[in-house]
Amino acid sequence: xxxxxxxxxxxxxxxxxxxxxxxxxxxxxxxxxxxxxxxxxxxxxxxxxxxxxxxxxxxxxxxxxxxxxxxxxxxxxxxxxxxxxxxxxxxxxxxxxxxxxxxxxxxxxxxxxxxxxxxxxxxxxxxxxxxxxxxxxxxxxx
Numbered sequence: 001x002x003x004x005x006x007x008x009x010x011x012x013x014x015x016x017x018x019x020x021x022x023x024x025x026x027x028x029x030x031x032x033x034x035x036x037x038x039x040x041x042x043x044x045x046x047x048x049x050x051x052x053x054x055x056x057x058x059x060x061x062x063x064x065x066x067x068x069x070x071x072x073x074x075x076x077x078x079x080x081x082x083x084x085x086x087x088x089x090x091x092x093x094x095x096x097x098x099x100x101x102x103x104x105x106x107x108x109x110x111x112x113x114x115x116x117x118x119x120x121x122x123x124x125x126x127x128x129x130x131x132x133x134x135x136x137x138x139x140x141x142x
Contacts, residue, residue, distance in 0.1 A: 015080070015098060015106070016068055022060040028053035032105040039111040040094075041123035042138055051134065052109070058129045062086045062122060076100050087125060092118045 014030035028049050037046040037055060046055050060066075066084040073079075078098040085091055092113055099108035113119040120140050127139035 011071070015078075015096075018056070019060050019063075019066055022057060024053040024057035027056045030106050032101055032103075032107045035107055035109065037109050037111070040113045040119050041111070041126060041140070043140070044138060046134065046138065054133055055126070055130065059126060062125055062129070064089065087118070087121050090118050090121065092122070
């Protein structure tokens, strides 16, 4: 993946590093045990460190490129904007909202993809790639 996490205003973090390495171990190290993932490509939240880490490992492998373009942190929340391409060059943009506990671990991640057609295709690809690991009814079947 051609990834440029060092965009102006976006410091390297456990989150951006995990996307760079595409590793469930790296994602898991950033998460609280009870982390919850919500996303526009999911029908319902995924809960728990191991399941969320696995889903994000798979998702990160779908991107052909991902650039974090801006970041703002307020209190326990961090808002990251990003541009990406995946699924054979489909352009995507999005916003990720991370919530951290007092230990700095991520307790919530909300990932919002756009446009809709890209989000639906991404969700369907997630269902295909996580078959046997995460139940298919978490995803769209576009």
